[in-house]
Structure formats: structure tokens, C-alpha cells
Amino acid sequence: MNKNLIVIVGPTAIGKTSLSILLAKHFNCEIVSADSRQFYKEMSIGTAAPTPEELEQATHHFIQHRSIKDDYSVGDFEKDALNKLNDLFKTNDYAILIGGSGLYINAVTKGLDYFPEIAPAIREKILEEYHNKGLEHLQEQLKSLDPTYYNEVDIKNTHRVMRALEVCIGSGQPYSSFLTKPKKKRSFNIIKIGITAEREIIYDRINLRVELMAKEGLIDEVKSLYTYKSLNALNTVGYKEIFKYLDNEWDIDFAYSEIKKNTRRFAKRQLTWFKKDTEIKWFDYKEDFQTIAKHIKKSSLRKQS
Structure with a gap:
């Protein structure tokens, strides 16, 4: 196999998007997002979706391509992502998969577990x-x-x-x-990169991101979605807390403090999930991207030999 999927994982707010863009430019390839919160076009600020400027720097797929009213499962994503990778690998030896959701990453790299039909x-x-x-x-x-x-x-x-x-x-x-069935073999090499930092740094970056969301208009975004607040897509950190504020259950300062707290907890769960995967090569968030690119190139050559 001479096709290589570069998988970039790590906790929220660690810098996965900026790294993926640098690597996409370096390997002249495209980015497939596995962030299930960024699939929805109505949710931008609260999901920290790539900015228009970032989207212009590299071609992204599965960013704001669905509506919160759509029924879109991880199984649907597995099928769509594999089809997209099949197309990308026709003209390039590399593609990038990025995300903080272990389930969606595993769907592409290992395949989903399948369950009986339920009434x-x-x-x-x-x-x-x-x-x-x-x-x-x-x-x-x-x-x-x-x-x-x-x-x-x-x-x-x-x-x-x-x-x-x-x-x-x-x-x-x-x-x-x-959940114990053998995983599926993929027709491409998989090179996994993890980005991390000391816990205090991760938490500081999360707090700063939430403050930026507030300045960018998170409240107005959530207000525009209030009618749909019962949908599963909106039962997520950053939205459910603001709904509490809009329902006069919390004041705004407490709502933002809860977003920070719940996002920190989410980041901790992300790291716990990814640390179990021994295939991931971890780098500090400040690591020069050229070092990471060299590791990827070396890994791809080793897997092909």
C-alpha cells in the first residue's frame, strides 16, 4: 500500500486545525474532518469550526455539510468518509483525517462494530x-x-x-x-499523530477559546437555534449551557463558567480515550511541524517497505 492517511488527534483547543493546514500544504493534500460537532452548518461559533480564512488555505471535507435537522449517524459518516478518501487517493498519496472524537476516528481507521436491528x-x-x-x-x-x-x-x-x-x-x-469483533483492514496506511500539552496549558487554551466564542457572538448563535434545542445535535457543550441562560435558569457568567468546566472535562475524556491507542505518536503542541512532517514521511516509507 502506498496511500497514507495522516490521522491528527488530541484534546479540544490544542491546535489540531492549524497543524493539519500546515501538513496539508506540505504534502499537497486535502483534509477530512472527523469532528461530529462541526458537521452542522447552523453551528459555527460554539463548535470552533475552521474560519473562512483557514478553509481557504486547504481543502476541507465534512465541515458544515449537514443540517442539525438531518439524521446523520457515525455509520453514515464512515461510509461517506471512506468514499471521499477513495476519491482523494486516486490523485494523491496522502490525505489527512482530523478530529477529537475517538468514535468517529475509529469508524474510518478501524470500522464500526455492528449491532442487531432493534425494534x-x-x-x-x-x-x-x-x-x-x-x-x-x-x-x-x-x-x-x-x-x-x-x-x-x-x-x-x-x-x-x-x-x-x-x-x-x-x-x-x-x-x-x-465490541469485541476483529477490526476491518483498510486499503491505506494509517499514520497517527497526537498533539498534547501539560494539563494546565490545555485548560488555559480552553478557557481562552470560550472567551473568544463569547466575543464572537455565541449567545446570538444559540438564540437562533432555540427552537431546535431538543435535537441531539444541540445537546452538546457550549449550547446546552447557553440554553439554560436563555431559559433564565442560570446567569450568563455561570453559563460561561460551566462551558469552560464541561469543555475541560471533555478534553480529559478525549485524552483518556486516545492514550489507550498505542499506535499514536505524541508530540508537544509547540513542536515544529517540520519535525512532525519528517516523522510522517519516514513512517510512510517504513510501512511501504
């Missing part, structure tokens, strides 16, 4: 229980039915808790039992 009635019942009894009730059910997955999943992620529960109930087997 819609089960999904509807779980959704009804969520509205009537809350997320904590669903968390306790998952803990009872699949303690293994309960200890691995972000139990505050409503969508993932509900998905795991419906598989447990619909199949009669733990959700985690479907």
Missing part, C-alpha cells in the same frame, strides 16, 4: 423513560445490564447511554459483547 418500540420506550425519569434512571439500568460498558462510556452522554440500553434490551446481551 423501534424499544427505542421509543427508552426515550419515554428518559423524559419521565431522567438520565440517572437510564444510567442505573445500564449499570445493571452491562457494568463493563457502564464503566467505559461517558455516562453523561445521553445518546450513547440510550443506544447501549436499547441494544442490551433488544438483543438480551450486553452492549459490550458486540
Whole structure:
């Protein structure tokens, strides 16, 4: 295989976008985004999507290409991203995949785990229980039915808790039992790069990013989406906290402090996920990109030999 997918991962606000643009210019290739929060055209400020100036510097794919009203799953993304990579590799030996979502990165690099079809009635019942009894009730059910997955999943992620529960109930087997199948082989080499920093630096960068979002008009962006606040796409950090402010549950200073806190927690979970992957070569966020480019070139030659 002489086609190479450069995968750039790391916590939010660490500088993945700027690095990916430098590498895209260096290898004369294009960028595929695996950031599920940046798929939606209505969400720009709160997702820290690449700016128009950044998008002009390198060709990006899967940035604001869907609507929050669309039903777009990680499975859909896997199929679309692989088709796009197949096209890109027809004219280039390199492509870049960038994102902070381990699930979406794995969908492209390893393939998704597939689960049995679940009756819609089960999904509807779980959704009804969520509205009537809350997320904590669903968390306790998952803990009872699949303690293994309960200890691995972000139990505050409503969508993932509900998905795991419906598989447990619909199949009669733990959700985690479907996660052990062999991963798919890809027709391209995969070179994984991780960008990180000391925790205090990551947290400072997150705080600064949130302050910049506030200046850029995050409140107005969230106001424009208020009608759709029940959609899953908007059940995300930066939006759900401002909805609390708009509903007069929190004052604005507290809402922004919660965004910072929840984003820091998210970054911690990202690092925990990615640190488990022994294929990732980690670099400090200040590392000269030429050093990283040399590592990528060397790795690609080694994989081809």
C-alpha cells in the first residue's frame, strides 16, 4: 500500500486545525474532518469550526455539510468518509483525517462494530423513560445490564447511554459483547499523530477559546437555534449551557463558567480515550511541524517497505 492517511488527534483547543493546514500544504493534500460537532452548518461559533480564512488555505471535507435537522449517524459518516478518501487517493498519496472524537476516528481507521436491528418500540420506550425519569434512571439500568460498558462510556452522554440500553434490551446481551469483533483492514496506511500539552496549558487554551466564542457572538448563535434545542445535535457543550441562560435558569457568567468546566472535562475524556491507542505518536503542541512532517514521511516509507 502506498496511500497514507495522516490521522491528527488530541484534546479540544490544542491546535489540531492549524497543524493539519500546515501538513496539508506540505504534502499537497486535502483534509477530512472527523469532528461530529462541526458537521452542522447552523453551528459555527460554539463548535470552533475552521474560519473562512483557514478553509481557504486547504481543502476541507465534512465541515458544515449537514443540517442539525438531518439524521446523520457515525455509520453514515464512515461510509461517506471512506468514499471521499477513495476519491482523494486516486490523485494523491496522502490525505489527512482530523478530529477529537475517538468514535468517529475509529469508524474510518478501524470500522464500526455492528449491532442487531432493534425494534423501534424499544427505542421509543427508552426515550419515554428518559423524559419521565431522567438520565440517572437510564444510567442505573445500564449499570445493571452491562457494568463493563457502564464503566467505559461517558455516562453523561445521553445518546450513547440510550443506544447501549436499547441494544442490551433488544438483543438480551450486553452492549459490550458486540465490541469485541476483529477490526476491518483498510486499503491505506494509517499514520497517527497526537498533539498534547501539560494539563494546565490545555485548560488555559480552553478557557481562552470560550472567551473568544463569547466575543464572537455565541449567545446570538444559540438564540437562533432555540427552537431546535431538543435535537441531539444541540445537546452538546457550549449550547446546552447557553440554553439554560436563555431559559433564565442560570446567569450568563455561570453559563460561561460551566462551558469552560464541561469543555475541560471533555478534553480529559478525549485524552483518556486516545492514550489507550498505542499506535499514536505524541508530540508537544509547540513542536515544529517540520519535525512532525519528517516523522510522517519516514513512517510512510517504513510501512511501504
